[in-house]
Amino acid sequence: xxxxxxxxxxxxxxxxxxxxxxxxxxxxxxxxxxxxxxxxxxxxxxxxxxxxxxxxxxxxxxxxxxxxxxxxxxxxxxxxxxxxxxxxxxxxxxxxxxxxxxxxxxxxxxxxxxx
Amino acid sequence: xxxxxxxxxxxxxxxxxxxxxxxxxxxxxxxxxxxxxxxxxxxxxxxxxxxxxxxxxxxxxxxxxxxxxxxxxxxxxxxxxxxxxxxxxxxxxxxxxxxxxxxxxxxxxxxxxxxx
Numbered sequence: 550x551x552x553x554x555x556x557x558x559x560x561x562x563x564x565x566x567x568x569x570x571x572x573x574x575x576x577x578x579x580x581x582x583x584x585x586x587x588x589x590x591x592x593x594x595x596x597x598x599x600x601x602x603x604x605x606x607x608x609x610x611x612x613x614x615x616x617x618x619x620x621x622x623x624x625x626x627x628x629x630x631x632x633x634x635x636x637x638x639x640x641x642x643x644x645x646x647x648x649x650x651x652x653x654x655x656x657x658x659x660x661x662x663x664x
Numbered sequence: 665x666x667x668x669x670x671x672x673x674x675x676x677x678x679x680x681x682x683x684x685x686x687x688x689x690x691x692x693x694x695x696x697x698x699x700x701x702x703x704x705x706x707x708x709x710x711x712x713x714x715x716x717x718x719x720x721x722x723x724x725x726x727x728x729x730x731x732x733x734x735x736x737x738x739x740x741x742x743x744x745x746x747x748x749x750x751x752x753x754x755x756x757x758x759x760x761x762x763x764x765x766x767x768x769x770x771x772x773x774x775x776x777x778x779x780x
Contacts, residue, residue, distance in 0.1 A: 583767060591772070591773075592773050594770075595768070598767055640707060653768065657708050
């Protein structure tokens with residue numbers, strides 16, 4: 550299957566700072582990328598959908614000014630958590646899909662800890 | 665909006681035995697896709713099996729098979745000859761087939777334990 554690489558796998562940042570998470574499709578062009586958040590022992594909750602070259606579509610309740618998503622190319626999407634707070638600590642997962650695939654491919658996830 | 669329900673938070677099975685995980689969903693769409701994903705302790709999401717709603721035949725992948733009942737909106741996963749490596753969280757997921765609606769809606773998951 551196709552490979553999606555997410556970086557970093559773990560990050561610790563201080564409260565009030567910003568942190569960027571990258572999601573790359575390594576062997577295909579991802580027309581759409583998705584960002585999920587997963588709290589411990591819970592399911593994946595979709596945060597936003599991004600299409601290359603256009604603004605991301607955020608799910609209800611997700612603060613677009615706090616979670617900035619950029620999908621500047623067909624192989625890279627980034628999620629920036631701005632002015633991070635301890636309650637933003639979570640596991641963030643990206644997935645990428647291409648129009649002709651029936652499935653999305655997931656990155657390895659990023660564990661964010663805000664101290 | 666679509667919803668996916670997994671009513672079994674935890675399941676356990678003896679190694680080499682068979683276990684069935686339940687999933688129901690609600691949708692007004694006629695065409696869609698259903699998936700079972702596995703999330704081991706590494707937390708990497710791994711696709712186990714998928715089913716296209718327009719196909720009547722149940723999908724099968726080696727030891728994994730589904731029982732897809734479209735009218736009942738039910739999509740259960742059967743794991744045969746359970747192995748220790750099958751221990752993981754299993755998520756049922758729904759995806760709309762219409763262009764622009766490819767996002768996945770996940771159930772709450774079932775934690776599967778394999779008893780040696």
